[in-house]
Amino acid sequence: MKTGLITSDTYQNHNTGDGHPEKIDRVTAVIDNFKKIDNKELLWKKPAKFDQSFLINTHSTDYINKVSKSFPENGLAFLDGDTVVSPGSKEATKDAVGSIITAIDGVQQKEFKNAFCVVRPPGHHAEKDKAMGFCIYNNVAVGANYLIDRYKYSKVAIIDFDVHHGNGTQDIFYNNKKVLYISTHQFPFYPGSGNENEKGMYNNIFNIPLPAGTTSEEYLNAYEFVLKKLKEFKPEFILLSAGFDAHKDDPLAQFQLESKDFYTLTKRTLELSKLFCNGKVVSILEGGYDLLALQESTQKHVEALIEFN
Ligand SMILES: [Zn+2]
Numbered sequence: 001m002k003t004g005l006i007t008s009d010t011y012q013n014h015n016t017g018d019g020h021p022e023k024i025d026r027v028t029a030v031i032d033n034f035k036k037i038d039n040k041e042l043l044w045k046k047p048a049k050f051d052q053s054f055l056i057n058t059h060s061t062d063y064i065n066k067v068s069k070s071f072p073e074n075g076l077a078f079l080d081g082d083t084v085v086s087p088g089s090k091e092a093t094k095d096a097v098g099s100i101i102t103a104i105d106g107v108q109q110k111e112f113k114n115a116f117c118v119v120r121p122p123g124h125h126a127e128k129d130k131a132m133g134f135c136i137y138n139n140v141a142v143g144a145n146y147l148i149d150r151y152k153y154s155k156v157a158i159i160d161f162d163v164h165h166g167n168g169t170q171d172i173f174y175n176n177k178k179v180l181y182i183s184t185h186q187f188p189f190y191p192g193s194g195n196e197n198e199k200g201m202y203n204n205i206f207n208i209p210l211p212a213g214t215t216s217e218e219y220l221n222a223y224e225f226v227l228k229k230l231k232e233f234k235p236e237f238i239l240l241s242a243g244f245d246a247h248k249d250d251p252l253a254q255f256q257l258e259s260k261d262f263y264t265l266t267k268r269t270l271e272l273s274k275l276f277c278n279g280k281v282v283s284i285l286e287g288g289y290d291l292l293a294l295q296e297s298t299q300k301h302v303e304a305l306i307e308f309n
Helices: 009-013 024-037 061-070 089-108 139-151 167-173 216-233 259-273 291-307
Strands: 003-006 042-045 077-080 083-085 114-117 156-160 179-186 205-210 237-242 281-285
Touching: 003 089, 003 291, 009 024, 009 089, 024 291, 042 089, 061 077, 083 089, 089 114, 089 139, 089 237, 089 281, 114 291, 139 156, 139 167, 139 237, 139 281, 156 167, 156 216, 167 179, 167 205, 179 216, 205 216, 216 259, 237 259, 259 281, 259 291, 281 291
Parallel strands: 003 042, 003 114, 114 281, 156 179, 156 237, 179 205, 237 281
Antiparallel strands: 077 083
């Protein structure tokens, strides 16, 4: 089976303003690279039509209404200091959510074996009631709730290897024993959360804070704890909050990972998944702000997804 690559053009109309790091070119760089490589093992697909019901277990009704009304008719509007929306953000946010739904359905229906969603805005900083850190809806959290509601899974793991802590995902699942959330991140750092004593009501949150300057070797050693936790939890499905801003060239953070490290960590996760969910993995783009590093790293990540059999 092939690997799904879920994307649409609507991200191009999510304008965050001049000089904003979470810019249109990020996704364009990734998409152009995959078009150029033209790997026949990739099955390109557009996101499903968005349904508001996808959001209801992840975000509060007040918040959903607030976001719906926030999209300006022209110019830009701010949901927080660095979370910007423009008229086109309405469709882009819907497609970002729709992409993870399409990816999950595709894996469940054996249309493809695993998938990578190339979308923006990202999601992991968005809390139940709050937009934050370039994130509006928490795409990966919507995916986890969809797996639980639609497919009746009771053990879903979210691994977040973005260099920032996914405070939003942690917030949404803090009291939910069906979801194991594991994050590796630079600490202390934005957004401030992610201390190892934040464990969730059911010990279902596992934070691995690492200092600025963390090298590939140190990171991959720490990732062994991620794999150990996964092994204990035995998830039925794995979602990846795939940020690539832990790369050494990333302008927003201070880890020292190389592009190939994203192959290694993906490969190790998939191999381990044979023990409990046999490669049922859906990955979605979070951060990553150096365009060349982002192209290379996503390519490595997807190579590992394609290789899995
Ligand atoms: Zn990040």
